[in-house]
Amino acid sequence: MASSLISRQLVLSLQKNLWRSAPGCRYVSKAAPQTQQEWEYDGPSMKTSVPGPRSQELTKQLGEIQNVGAVNFFCNYEESRGNYLVDVDGNRMLDMYTQISSIPIGYNHPALLKLMANPNHLSTLVNRPALGILPPENFPDKLTESLLSVAPSGMTRVQNMACGSCSNENAYKAMFIWYRNKERGVSGPSDEDLSSCMINQSPGCPDLSIMSFMGGFHGRTLGVLATTHSKAIHKLDIPSFDWPIAPFPRLQYPLEEFTRENQQEEERCLEETEDLIVKWRQKGKPVAGIVIEPIQAEGGDNHASANFFRSLRNIARKHGCAFHVDEVQTGGGTTGKFWAHEHWGMDDPADIVSFSKKMLTGGYYHKTDLQADKAYRIFNTWMGDPSKTLLLGEVLNVIRTERLLEETARSGKALLNGLYDLQTRYPSILSRARGQGTFCAIDIRDDETRNKVLLKARDKGALMGGCGDKSIRFRPALVAKEYHIQILLNVLNDVLAQIK
Numbered sequence: 001m002a003s004s005l006i007s008r009q010l011v012l013s014l015q016k017n018l019w020r021s022a023p024g025c026r027y028v029s030k031a032a033p034q035t036q037q038e039w040e041y042d043g044p045s046m047k048t049s050v051p052g053p054r055s056q057e058l059t060k061q062l063g064e065i066q067n068v069g070a071v072n073f074f075c076n077y078e079e080s081r082g083n084y085l086v087d088v089d090g091n092r093m094l095d096m097y098t099q100i101s102s103i104p105i106g107y108n109h110p111a112l113l114k115l116m117a118n119p120n121h122l123s124t125l126v127n128r129p130a131l132g133i134l135p136p137e138n139f140p141d142k143l144t145e146s147l148l149s150v151a152p153s154g155m156t157r158v159q160n161m162a163c164g165s166c167s168n169e170n171a172y173k174a175m176f177i178w179y180r181n182k183e184r185g186v187s188g189p190s191d192e193d194l195s196s197c198m199i200n201q202s203p204g205c206p207d208l209s210i211m212s213f214m215g216g217f218h219g220r221t222l223g224v225l226a227t228t229h230s231k232a233i234h235k236l237d238i239p240s241f242d243w244p245i246a247p248f249p250r251l252q253y254p255l256e257e258f259t260r261e262n263q264q265e266e267e268r269c270l271e272e273t274e275d276l277i278v279k280w281r282q283k284g285k286p287v288a289g290i291v292i293e294p295i296q297a298e299g300g301d302n303h304a305s306a307n308f309f310r311s312l313r314n315i316a317r318k319h320g321c322a323f324h325v326d327e328v329q330t331g332g333g334t335t336g337k338f339w340a341h342e343h344w345g346m347d348d349p350a351d352i353v354s355f356s357k358k359m360l361t362g363g364y365y366h367k368t369d370l371q372a373d374k375a376y377r378i379f380n381t382w383m384g385d386p387s388k389t390l391l392l393g394e395v396l397n398v399i400r401t402e403r404l405l406e407e408t409a410r411s412g413k414a415l416l417n418g419l420y421d422l423q424t425r426y427p428s429i430l431s432r433a434r435g436q437g438t439f440c441a442i443d444i445r446d447d448e449t450r451n452k453v454l455l456k457a458r459d460k461g462a463l464m465g466g467c468g469d470k471s472i473r474f475r476p477a478l479v480a481k482e483y484h485i486q487i488l489l490n491v492l493n494d495v496l497a498q499i500k
Contacts, residue, residue, distance in 0.1 A: 039081060039082060039108070039109075039110050040081045040082030040083065040084065040106070041081050041082065041084045041092055043094070043461075043487060044084070044092055044093055044094050044460070044461025044462065044487070044491075045090075045091070045092040045461070046091050046092070046093075046459065046460065046461050047089060047090045047091055048089045048090075048091060049459050050072075050073050050087065050089075050091055050093075050458050050459055051072065051073040051074075051087070051089075052073070052087065052088070052089025052090075052091060053089060054074070054088040054089045055073040055074045055087060055088055055089055058074045058088065059071055059073075059074070073087045073088070073089075074087060074088045075087055075088065076088050076090075077107065077108075078108075080107035080108060081106070081107055081108055082106040082107060082108075082109075082477075082479060083095055083106055083107075083476065083477055083479060083480055083484050084107070085107065085463065091461070092461065093458065093461045093462065093463050094461055094462045094463065094484060094487055094488060094491075095107075095463045095476075095477070096462060096463055096464050096474050096475065096476045096480075096488055097463045097464055097465040097473075097474075097475050098475050098476060098477050100329075100357070100465065100475070101297070101329050101334065101357055101358065101475035102356075102357040102358060102360075103358070103477050104332055104333070104358040104359075104360065104395050104399075104477060104478055105395055105398050105399070105404070105477060105478055105479050106477045106479040109398065109479070111394050111397070111398050112391060112394055112395070115390070115391065115394045116391075121387075121390060124136075124386050124387050124390055125387050128382060128385055128386075128387075129382075129386065130381050130382060130383075131160065131382060131383040131384055131386070132376075132379050132380070132381075132383045135386075136386060139386060139389075142386065142389050142390065142393065143158065143160070143389065145393050146389050146390075146392045146393040146396060147160065147359075147361075147363065147365075147389065147392070149396060150338055150339075150396060151365050152339055152341065152342075152349065152350065152353045152365050153342075153346070153347055153348065153349060154347065154348050154349075154367070155353065155365040155366060155367060156368070157365065157366055157367075157368060157371060158363055158364070158365050158366075159174075159363050159364055159366065159378060159383075160361055160362070160363040160383055160384035160389070161356075161361075161362040161363045161364070161380075161383060161384055162361070162362050162380075162382060162383075162384055162385065163356055163362045164218075164219055164328035164329075164354070164355075164356035164357065164362055165218075165219030165220060165221040165224055166219075166221065166362060166380070167328065167354040167355065167356055167362040167363050167364050168218045168219050168224045168227075168291070168324075168326060168328070168354050168364075169219070169221055169223045169224055170364070170378050171291075171324055171352045171354050171364040171366070172210055172223055172224065172227075172289065172291070172324075173377070173378060174352065174364075174366060174370045174371075174372060174378060175210070175288050175289035175322040175324060175351075175352065175370065176206075176208055176288050176289075177372055177373065177377060178288075178322060178369060178370045179208060179286075179288035179289070179320075179322070180206060180208075181373060182320070189204070190203075192204070207284055207285045208285065208286060208287075208288040209241065209242070209243040209244060209280055209285045209286065209287050209288065210226070210227055210243055210287070210288065210289050210290070210291055211243065211244045211245075211246055211273070211276065211277065211280075211287045211289070211290045211291070211321070212226075212227035212228075212229065212243065212244075212245055212246070212290075212291050212292070213229070213245065213246050213247070213248040213292055213296070214229050214245055214246070214247055214248055215229060215230060215248045215296045215299030215300060215302055215468075216228065216229055216230065216248065216291070216292065216293055216296055216299055216326075217229075217230040217234075217293070217296070217297065217298035217299055218291060218293075218326055218328075219328075220234055222238065223241075225238055225240065226240045226241040226243050227243065227291055229245060229299070230296075230298045230299035230300075230468070231298070242285065243280075243285075244276040244277070244279070244280045244287060245276075246269065246272060246273040246276055247268070247269045247272055247273075248269065248292075248296060248299075248302055248304065249262070249265045249266045249269050249302070249304045249305075249308060250265060250302070251265065251302075251303060251304065252265075253431075253432045253433070253434055262305070263305075266304060266305060266307070266308045266311075269308070270308065270311050270312065270315065273290075273312065273315060274315050274319075277315070277319045277321065278319075281319075287319065287321050288321060288322060289321055289322035289323070289324050289351075289352075290312065290315075290316050290321050290322070290323055290324065291324040291325075291326055292309075292312065292324070292325060292326065293325075293326045293327075293329070293330065294309070294325060294327065294330045294335075294339075294340035294341050294343070294344075295329075295330050295335070295340060295436065295439060297329040297330065297439075297467060297473065298329075298467055298468075299467065299468055300441070300467050300468020300469065300471050301434060301435075301439075301440075301441030301467055301468065301471055301473050302468070303434055303436070306343060306344040306345060309341070309344045309346075309349075310344055310345075310346060313346065313348075313349065313350070316351075322351045322352060322370065323350050323351050323352070324350065324351065324352040324353075324354065325341050325349065325350040325352070325353045325354075326354050327339055327340060327341065327353055327354060327355050328354055328355060328356045328357055328362075329357055330439060331353075331355045331357070331358065331359060332355070332357065332358025332359050332478075333358065333399060333404060333405050333408055333437075333478050334358065334408065334437055334438055334439045334475065334478065335408075335412075335436040335437035335438075335439045336405060336408050336409035336412055336436065336437030336438075337405065337437070338405065339353065340436065340439070341353070343436065351366065351367050351370055352364050352365065352366045352367075352370060353365045353366075358478075359392060360388045360389075360391050360392045360395065361384050361385060361388040361389055361392060362384065363384060399478060402479075404478040404479065405478075407478065407479070407480075407481065408437045408438050408478050408480075409437055410482060411438050411476065411480050411481060411482055411484070411485055412435060412436070412437035412438040412439070412440065414482045414485045414486075415435065415438055415440050415474060415476075415485045415488075415489075416433060416434075416435045416440055418485060418488075418489040419433035419435070419440060419442050420433050421489075422442075422489065422492060422493060422496065423442065425493070425496070426496045426500055428445065428500070429444060429445050429449065429496055429499060429500065430442055430443065430444065430445075430496070431443045431445075432471075435474075438474065438475070438476050438480060439474075439475070440473070440474045441467065441471045441472060441473045441474065442471065442472055443470055443471050443472075444470050444471070444472060445470070446470055447469060447470050449470075449499065450466055450470050450471070450472060451466070452499065453472065453492075453495055453496070453499065454466060454472065456495040456498065456499075457491050457492060457495050460491045460494060460495065461491060462487070462488050462491040462492070464488075474488075
């Protein structure tokens, strides 16, 4: 693969001029000179509509095995490079969705290919240990070099897991264990606790709750599904818990024009949040923890002010609730800071911070007092994957050496300004452009138009994703430059001109 990457460099220099002269390339940023990376393609190249004939064949084949309702198309990952995803029909698309925001530094980054080509790492790739009982010799060092090197403020402990849902599931368990240990003091569980939990009864299975927010998304497994409130299809037919659901602020945009109204909305939500904590305690279902996303992603890219989150943190302290910040989608640098909660400006932002996606592995950071008190309480067979921790270490090296957080802030500014401009050009279609770093979104007038825009843009070589009722979300990799944003805005402009 490495040799094929090198052999493409001459072709790329020719493609560059062709793409710049393409008729769709009309949105030109004055501050976005193109400095093509040698390992990446120069622009989109579309040969068929998407999905193409080969993708359709494979979808039919897979449909005989499992449900394919969510499959968009099949990919050729070996040919994908940087910000470009190639499908099995040879279509090359600028990927501004990146596998639901989970690709940190693009496809087939040379640093990662070099790392995986090192024969010293074969054992890490071939052997997947049960980390909770038989970790490899270098595991403490690898955790220190990777996950702990970017630990949130005030946290020195991390529990690795496999994915976002299981990270949140176990974080919830940690909060429940912490809360009950606080109640018991030094006495430990009683015989009644131990016997009653075996038949799903209290006091061993206490009637505690986790507070979440309307519009939030924390996963699809059974426990975290009780705190997911983004789309009905996620929850339909699944039994759930009677846990409190607080309102998340619905801000008006542009923010600077609605300062008073947005402040009132946030105050309303905070007041109702505190009322619900009191109400659930009176119901005999005290709130052990509060879980919230810094930006509600799946639920519609809903933002709130730093002051809202600081106030919420104080409410959690006041009522003795653990405060869990779910950074599964927002973590890893996409907002221009490594963790989105860093924008709040707090020394003690959370008790637990969960992660996955751009971190390549799952897990959660936590305060020392949320450490499980006994073995096997927070446990599964694999508890992550050392090969992903190895990759993450190199990803973090690339982020630092290439100053990608600064790059993301620049690209994000170009993206948001471009969305503002398109919103001005097409006011009957677009509204509420918003974002932090490259973590951006914009509303389309209705769901039908939103889906039409996504499909037409895909056929023109730009991949984006939907969220909420009628929003489009943008989730480029950290290696996206301003000229990639240029290409995206050109495609969007062409599509919107057709719809208008």
